[in-house]
Amino acid sequence: MTEVLAVAVITLLAVISPGADFAMVVRNSYLYGRTTGLLGAAGVAAGVLVHVTYTMLGVGLLIASSTTLFTAIKLLGAAYLVYIGLRTFFAKSDLDVDLDGGKRELTPLGAMRAGFLTNVLNPKTTLFVVSTFTQVVGPETALWQQAGYGLFMSVAHFGWFGLVALFFSDGRLRAAMLRRQKALNRGIGSVLVGLGVTLGLAR
Numbered sequence: 001m002t003e004v005l006a007v008a009v010i011t012l013l014a015v016i017s018p019g020a021d022f023a024m025v026v027r028n029s030y031l032y033g034r035t036t037g038l039l040g041a042a043g044v045a046a047g048v049l050v051h052v053t054y055t056m057l058g059v060g061l062l063i064a065s066s067t068t069l070f071t072a073i074k075l076l077g078a079a080y081l082v083y084i085g086l087r088t089f090f091a092k093s094d095l096d097v098d099l100d101g102g103k104r105e106l107t108p109l110g111a112m113r114a115g116f117l118t119n120v121l122n123p124k125t126t127l128f129v130v131s132t133f134t135q136v137v138g139p140e141t142a143l144w145q146q147a148g149y150g151l152f153m154s155v156a157h158f159g160w161f162g163l164v165a166l167f168f169s170d171g172r173l174r175a176a177m178l179r180r181q182k183a184l185n186r187g188i189g190s191v192l193v194g195l196g197v198t199l200g201l202a203r
Helices: 003-016 020-032 034-065 067-089 108-120 123-136 143-168 171-179 181-201
Strands: none
Touching (some): 003 123, 034 143, 067 123, 123 143
């Protein structure tokens, strides 16, 4: 499996697995409409770039300082992929989103801030970015290529959560998506577990 393919598959599967970002975008799209949901998605994408930046710096220093430590963290990253795969596979089939509260207006800046803070403060995203980089980044990986991986992660987040905002600002589409959530969770979970095992055993 090439680096590019590994990054693409892991990112897409991790992005669409339910989490705090998903719940936040769904909630704001429902309460405040499509534009607010899309701005929240943009905030999430900006948050991903923060994780990518400190991960690139840290992984680069780690490779240079200790091959053994890097290998250990790589194995932990693979274990995390297996963990989130199992969590996704056995997740409840119903999405728990709090739709109570007032219908107060949310400014464009407030919508982006909500998405940004939800992602930046989410340990799941930290572990996802770190585990992905430790699986695919090696001493021969150019800095521009690592930056490309990070940009792809950010764009993928915006693309997915932008679709979520479009879907969940329309009540009919929301119902259709939730009916298929159990099958979606099991499919995503199975592939993530398989990727974690494969990458963890690879030299």
